[in-house]
Amino acid sequence: MAFVITDNCTKDELCAQACPVDCIHPRSDNDAFAGTSQMYVNPAECIDCGACLPVCPSNAIFPLDEVPADKQQFIAINEQYFA
Numbered sequence: 001m002a003f004v005i006t007d008n009c010t011k012d013e014l015c016a017q018a019c020p021v022d023c024i025h026p027r028s029d030n031d032a033f034a035g036t037s038q039m040y041v042n043p044a045e046c047i048d049c050g051a052c053l054p055v056c057p058s059n060a061i062f063p064l065d066e067v068p069a070d071k072q073q074f075i076a077i078n079e080q081y082f083a
């Protein structure tokens with residue numbers, strides 16, 4: 001399982017700073033940062049620790065099995081970012 005970031009994300013990087021395995025990208029020090037509308041969780045690296053969830057001020061992050069019905073497409077969108 002992995003956590004999923006949705007389009008409520010404002011790219012403030014708070015989740016990325018809290019993530020113990022650095023699986024949330026792109027970071028602002030990466031050239032790709034300016035070209036993305038949100039940040040993404042790498043599902044192959046996420047350890048499902050939940051540390052990102054409470055620090056998000058935008059309610060943009062969900063555990064895989066709690067992604068709202070109207071946000072289901074972001075499961076694939078997060079995965080495809082790292083493909």
Ligand code: SF4
Nearest residue numbers: 009010012013015056
């Ligand atoms: S903490 Fe929330 S709003 Fe901030 S970058 Fe992460 S998902 Fe986006």
Ligand code: SF4
Nearest residue numbers: 019046047049050052
């Ligand atoms: S659940 Fe943990 S490992 Fe997964 S993205 Fe959030 S902070 Fe990182």
